[in-house]
Amino acid sequence: MAEKNNLISGATGDWEIVLGLEVHAQIDSNAKLFSGASTEFGAEPNAQVSLVDAAMPGMLPVINWFCVEQAVRTGLGLKAQINNYSVFDRKNYFYPDLPQGYQISQFQQPIVGTGAIEIDLADGEVKEIGIERLHLEQDAGKSLHDQHPNMSYVDLNRSGVALMEIVSDPDMRSAAEAQAYVKKLRAILRYLGTCDGNMEQGSLRADVNVSVRKPGDPLGTRCEIKNVNSIRFIGQAIEYEARRQVDLIEDGGTVEQQTRLFDPKSGETRAMRSKEEAHDYRYFPDPDLLPLEFTQEFVDEIAKDLPELPDDKKARFINDYGLTPYDAGVLVGEAENAAFFEAAAEGQDPKAVANMVIGSVFAGLNKADLDIGDSPVSAAQVGQLVGLIADDTVSGRSAKEVFELMFEDGPDQGKDPAVIIEEKGLKQVTDTGAIEAAVDEVIAANPDKVAQAKERPKMAGWFVGQVMQATGGKANPQAVNQLVLSKLGLD
Amino acid sequence: MTDLTQLNLADARDGLAKKEFSAVELTQAHIDRVAASAALNAYVLETPEKALDMAAASDAKIAAGEARPLEGLPIGVKDLFCTKDVRTTACSNILGDFTPPYESTVTQNLWADGAVMLGKLNNDEFAMGSSNETSRFGPVVNPWKTGDTQLVPGGSSGGSSAAVAARLGIAATATDTGGSIRQPAAFTGTVGLKPTYGRCSRWGIVAFASSLDQAGPITHTVRDAAMMLNSMASFDKRDTTSVERDVPDYEAALTGNIKGLRVGIPQEYRVDNMPAEIEKLWQQGIEWLKAAGAEIVDVSLPHTKYALPAYYIIAPAEASSNLARYDGVRYGARQQGVDIDDMYAQTRAAGFGDEVKRRVMIGTYALSAGYYDAYYVKALQVRRLIAEDFTKAYEKCDVLLTPTTPSAAFELGKNVEDPLEMYLNDVFTVTVNLAGLPGISVPAGLDASGLPLGLQLIGKAFGEEELLRTAAVLEEATGFDAQPQDWWSA
DSSP: OOOGGGOEEETTEEEEEEEEEEEEEEOOOSBOSSSOOBOOTTOOTTSSOOTTTTTOTTOOOOOOHHHHHHHHHHHHHTTOOBOSEEOOEEEEOOOTTOTTSEEEEOOSSOSBOOEEEEEEOTTSOEEEEEEEEEEEEEOOOEEEOSSSSSOOEEEOTTTTOEEEEEEEOSOBOSHHHHHHHHHHHHHHHHHHTSOOOOTTTTSEEEEEEEEEEOTTSOOOOOEEEEEEOSHHHHHHHHHHHHHHHHHHHHTTOOOOOEEEEEETTTTEEEEEEESTTOOOOOOEEOTTSOOEEOOHHHHHHHHHTOOOOHHHHHHHHHHHHOOOHHHHHHHHTSHHHHHHHHHHHTTSOHHHHHHHIIIIIIHHHHHHTOOGGGOSSOHHHHHHHHHHHHTTSSOHHHHHHHHHHHHHTOTTOOOOHHHHHHHHTOOOBOOHHHHHHHHHHHHHHOHHHHHHHHHOGGGHHHHHHHHHHHTTTOBOHHHHHHHHHHHTTOO | OOOGGGOOHHHHHHHHHTTSSOHHHHHHHHHHHHHTOGGGOOEEEEOHHHHHHHHHHHHHHHHTTOOOTTTTOEEEEETTBOBTTBOOOTTOGGGTTOOOSSOOHHHHHHHHTTOEEEEEEOOSGGGOOSSSOSOTTOOOOOSOOBTTBOBOOOSSSHHHHHHHHTTSSSEEEEEESSSTTHHHHHHHTOEEEEOOTTSSOOTTBOOSOTTTOEEEEEESSHHHHHHHHHHHOOOOTTOTTSOOOOOOOTGGGOOSOOTTOEEEEEGGGOOTTOOHHHHHHHHHHHHHHHHTTOEEEEEOOTTGGGHHHHHHHHHHHHHHHHGGGOSSSSSSOOOOOSSHHHHHHHHHHHHSOHHHHHHHHHHHHHHSTTTTIIIIIHHHHHHHHHHHHHHHHTTTOSEEEEESOSSSOOBTTTTTTOHHHHHGGGTTTHHHHHHTOOEEEEEEEEOTTSOEEEEEEEOOTTOHHHHHHHHHHHHHHHTOOOOOOOOOOO
């Protein structure tokens, strides 16, 4: 059934977008899928190329079992069927960055079969997206076209690096859903440690299949947008492509099955090749490799060490910590964030900790462009600070200042909040005598406002503000409020 | 001193051990003979300096009492084996002067056991051929001839078979994808052994058809073949299709006793138009084995007639993909083009010979969308049926005896224009590759025009000991000691 709010309108009525994604995730491994060469990013061109990667005569691929484990681990994380018997096929085509003249991939019998992941929609709903399959394959090298005026260079460092191609069912109906899918998939992969999810370095990239139809109609002809490498671009590419297809059909044209490229500069997609120009890849089982077989014990052993995944963690945060689904969702987006929160929440009010982690820590890191691992304020310090607010040692307002001071202290995570509070004299004033004196002072200095307050009791807030200012924010706001109301005769 | 090139491997080994001659002397004798053999075109690259260095090292080992199994024995290497710092071309123009920075596992094993390399041997381009006429270096000429007629040495290991027959190396490495060791051995009066698929590592051997290719030796005697296999065979982690299995002492398996052995005779190998002489030789082989105490059993391999068609789908299909790496981008010969596609086209058009192009096209066609199921999948089904044929036959027998080839060596150029006629050469040998079994060709006699003919024994998977033992008994019974007249020495 079409979801009403996802439809895009055209001249002839509403249209539904149908989206399926093929995500290429680089396996987090030290060595390549079929050779011992390093996979480290950023090496000099062609510094990480074995004889096998360069497809020298007589060289043979040998499976890297760690990559197999990683694929199985990912399959388990996607709650998918694990195939104990799968087959490597050759996908044949010529390209300078493809040394063998074929890519070793899995065609008819992939290592992982159907599974599913749940995505969180903006309205708080959860939607299940089907996974059709996951298979192992080799990455290609890279052609460099900007090194010479009329020649291209080839860098084979990436040639043979292990990829997981994760194919979804055509279950997504909007750019936002596709983006949520990629985010969720990325989070799962990162939790599992099977892919670093770094889209800038190309560790995660998506081919997006887009088609449009009138709600209830059969599937339309799809176009595949190749190699989109950021979540934002995925959104832009889908919006543009869906609109293009709707306009095309409404102008009396038909969508041609095509492979298209997204140009981030223009925000447009353009045709790369049509169906007629599509390669005949002549897939056949790679005779250099035996079928990939492993026992159920091999799978069970991996399953045993599977970490808690985002969905489970989110549910636990809601149930055990009483967090809102939104806060829980934000915190579990990255495993490191969730771990930071849990460390900070130890012995503290979890909701207050969640607020500080999301409101102060994330905001500060974001502004400073730092990862959670480089946070100048440790989880323990966040916990301490929340505790100091809770026991009235410091006011919420002063706590913000304390946090900023800790943050500025830099990555050495030098001073604990209690020390800063002491040094800066930010300890909350709970001595009612001192507060009373401040209240009296403000009342005495503002007889006109006092008169107004008698008419409009809401004016009391102004007095509270003045007193807080006068005490440098250190006064306990509740005590101030109580005294102001009482002195003004409003209680 | 006797002519050291007349020795077989085992005798040369024993002579070296007894210090009747040195490895350098033995090697020099062969180097000299190779140098005078240009008319045969068996070697495409001679490495005399390397050979003498290796031989000198071997003499030191022998003097120190540390002789290894093949110490000081000079052999030739088919140009399909990558040899470190020694040009390796698979006899194709497309590889140019490619010089590998690595050594194939099989040759490495041989050098580690003390063998001496005389040079690289001619073969059909990428091992595609049955006559050694598709080599970029031109055809090899069979040392055997009838009158003035020059004959082919068989293929694709024609350089290996000619070299051993002409005593240009005591033994040679070879490879067999559809008969490329056994057929040239039969054509030259030598012994050719194709081991079980997975017995020898394929690492560092230029690939033709990965699921069929297997390295093996061409030698003077069955004992020599056993010696060579002892060194060539190994499990290799770098070739996942090699099998982790101990290498038994094959030479020790040559007990001479085959009493009670059941020898199967596959009826389907009585093909149409088989020369009466070959039929007769086969019958003679049966009698020899019977006389040695074997029991003869009629067996059926009903899918034999589909083997050749299936082979000529599977092998080209794999080859079309295996040869895709020869694109002019990274190594070998490159022709300039106006763009990348043109560069590929020009490079491959100039680099590959006709037979290679033919097979790349056949294979590409067979794997194409819409034809894959009808050709490739069907061929794989046939392959499985053929393997099952053997499994069933081996319930009734231990080894099979067949002719190696349907004819003796033919005239140079005779089948060049008729690929189908050429492909028929493999009719008795391809089944063995499709089933992954070991097979050996033993010279068994001469035909009416004085040309050698071979009989083939086929064993069970990893049954090389039994196979070699039977072959040695057959060899003994034939009393074959004919040699080609030396007409070629310059």
